[in-house]
Amino acid sequence: GAGVSQTPSNKVTEKGKYVELRCDPISGHTALYWYRQSLGQGPEFLIYFQGTGAADDSGLPNDRFFAVRPEGSVSTLKIQRTERGDSAVYLCASSPTSGEQFFGPGTRLTVL
């Protein structure tokens, strides 16, 4: 079946703008994760959804970052008033109850 998909694959924006990044998980996976990865680093946890609710948002760096998953499937990561330090690859992963994570290809965000 289809894997995790993320759109857009690349996003270039200007400092101060608002961006939305989308994740389509594998069908039937109830768990969904967002991570951020900077060059040469491992992914950094941002938020975890179980169904529609954010079960753990302890990794969101500040209140400019917000994520939703209104119907328990597609998720959107929203970043307000973007800063140059937000530039990174944003990765989404979904998981069945087994816990194994399946990652999407990521969205490369560049804030100019």
Place this chain on the structure above:
Amino acid sequence: KQEVTQIPAALSVPEGENLVLNCSFTDSAIYNLQWFRQDPGKGLTSLLLIQSSQREQTSGRLNASLDKSSGRSTLYIAASQPGDSATYLCAVRRLGGTYKYIFGTGTRLKVLA
């Protein structure tokens, strides 16, 4: 606070060699540990998932072991091939009501033909 370390940061080996990648974690109270590979500019591909009650998992030429008491996991790759060249990452999830995974910084492997 859980910290995950992977040593070495980079490794070059000739084709056909057996090799071991290391992952160390500071808090032994883990729920599971997962190994991934990441190709340049791509997302992560799951290789092996080890639950806390398991000692090892195998898939093809890959074998991952887990020693919680010493805070270590190793990924063994047998008969390495140039196609194995990638960055290998490990991630741990702590016990006790959290779903947060902590990743190491990875080992960048190059297998020379």
